[in-house]
Amino acid sequence: MPTISMFYGILIQMYFRDMGRHHLPHIHARYQGQKVALAIEDGAVLEGEFPARQLRMVQVWMDIHRDELLADWELAVNGEDPYKIAPLQ
Secondary structure, eight states, X not given: OOEEEEETXXXXXXOTXXXXXXXXXXXXXXXXXXXXXXXXXXXXXXXXXXXXXXHHHHHHHHHHTHHHHHHHHHHHHTTOOOOOOXXXX
């Protein structure tokens, strides 16, 4: 699973051809052993739990990079490497 961004100890990843479980464009985030899947469209939690502060940082980052995330999603579901996306600063 490629890591597409990393900031403040949070890894943002996107699986290849990951349509089966959540049926919509989404990312996976990891932080200190916790994992969460978030919908790209609105940042809603699809699965997992995350600390509130880190969850909000990821959702803000997603708002900033929504178009890039959707483009990466298209690449990933077609089995191609997604591009890296700038971290939250």
